[in-house]
Structures are given as C-alpha cells and as structure tokens.
Amino acid sequence: RRVVVLISGGGSNLQALIDEQTHERLGGEIVAVISNEPAAYGLIRAKEAGIDAVVLPHREYDSREAYDGALIKVIERHEPDLIVLAGFMRILTPRVVQRFLGRMLNIHPSLLPAYQGLNTHARALADGVTEHGCSVHFVTEELDGGPVVIQAVVNVVDGETESSLKEKVHAREHLIYPIAVKWCLEGRLQFTPGGATLDGMPL
Numbered sequence: 144r145r146v147v148v149l150i151s152g153g154g155s156n157l158q159a160l161i162d163e164q165t166h167e168r169l170g171g172e173i174v175a176v177i178s179n180e181p182a183a184y185g186l187i188r189a190k191e192a193g194i195d196a197v198v199l200p201h202r203e204y205d206s207r208e209a210y211d212g213a214l215i216k217v218i219e220r221h222e223p224d225l226i227v228l229a230g231f232m233r234i235l236t237p238r239v240v241q242r243f244l245g246r247m248l249n250i251h252p253s254l255l256p257a258y259q260g261l262n263t264h265a266r267a268l269a270d271g272v273t274e275h276g277c278s279v280h281f282v283t284e285e286l287d288g289g290p291v292v293i294q295a296v297v298n299v300v301d302g303e304t305e306s307s308l309k310e311k312v313h314a315r316e317h318l319i320y321p322i323a324v325k326w327c328l329e330g331r332l333q334f335t336p337g338g339a340t341l342d343g344m345p346l
C-alpha cells in the first residue's frame with residue numbers, strides 16, 4: 144500500500160514514519176513527500192531515506208484553488224492509498240478534502256476537540272489545564288474537526304513551559320502517528336461520516 148506524506152517543516156513525524164518503514168513495520172511504503180516550503184528540513188529526511196521529495200511552493204500560485212488543483216495532480220501521480228498530513232501548514236480547500244475523504248489523516252497537537260487551530264500549547268497552559276496531548280484524525284471540511292482515531296495524553300506539571308510541553312507532546316506524536324497509519328494500511332481503520340471504526344467497532 145502506498146503513502147504520500149505532506150509537510151511544511153521539520154518533519155519529525157515524517158521521520159517517525161520513515162523509521163517504522165525502515166524496520167518494515169509500517170505496512171506500506173512512503174512513495175513521496177510533498178512540501179509547500181522549499182526549505183523544509185523534512186525534504187532532506189525524505190531524500191536521505193531514498194523517498195521522492197517534491198516541492199510545490201504555494202507562493203507560485205495565484206489562488207488557493209489553483210494551488211490545490213496542482214496539489215491534487217501531484218498527489219494522484221503517486222497513486223496513494225493514504226495521504227498523511229504531518230505538519231502541513233496549509234488549509235485545504237473542500238475540493239481536496241472531498242477528493243481524499245476517508246483516505247487523509249492529520250495530527251494535531253491537542254486533545255481534540257479542545258484547542259483546534261494554532262498555538263495549542265500556549266492556550267492550554269494559559270487555561271491551567273492539567274492534561275494536554277495530541278490527536279490523529281481523519282481530515283474533513285471542518286478544520287481539526289474530523290473523526291479522532293487515536294490520542295495520547297501528557298500531564299501538565301508545575302513549572303511547565305510552552306517549550307517543555309511542546310517537546311513532551313511531540314514525543315507522543317511520534318508514538319501514535321505510526322500506529323494510526325499502520326491501522327489504516329492494514330484496513331483496520333475505516334472512515335464513516337458519523338465517525339471512525341477500528342476492526343468494525345466505533346471509536
């Protein structure tokens with residue numbers, strides 16, 4: 144089964160997936176990494192792993208629609224079974240979402256539905272929460288609002304800072320994203336409009 148990963152930055156989640164693939168534990172193959180940012184370090188990670196690394200700079204397109212049209216073409220050229228957003232910092236148009244509905248996952252640094260959007264760690268700290276974490280979800284037209292498939296929780300401790308919290312959450316992201324991807328590739332995880340199922344059971 145074929146996986147395309149979309150990134151914009153460092154690509155540490157991409158690296159976690161590459162590491163699973165290296166140990167033949169992913170249940171599929173990352174056939175391409177696409178970045179909208181030419182300088183994304185994740186592109187280097189892809190090349191070092193021998194994966195096709197594609198730059199598709201959004202600044203070269205006049206509109207979001209034009210960009211997303213080009214993005215669909217590049218993605219489909221690689222005939223993926225699954226599209227994995229791993230720090231892809233662009234909001235996708237409904238056209239892209241609909242095209243890949245049920246085949247596209249995202250990871251978000253909060254315990255969804257709490258803290259959709261940006262600056263999740265700072266907002267969680269400001270609210271004085273005792274638990275924070277990360278979530279993998281299917282991508283739907285509602286931003287960070289699709290069915291959640293797996294979450295990891297971290298405790299927020301005394302003296303926690305935004306950077307310490309971010310680091311802890313990131314480490315958990317690297318644990319849960321490969322699990323969710325594997326479930327998808329094994330056909331165990333399914334999208335339904337009402338939610339997601341694992342082995343036929345609602346999550």
Ligand code: GRF
Nearest residue numbers: 153154155156230250251252
């Ligand atoms: C992660 O925090 C992820 O939750 C968010 O973007 C960040 C990507 O980090 N969507 P990396 O590029 O995988 O290191």
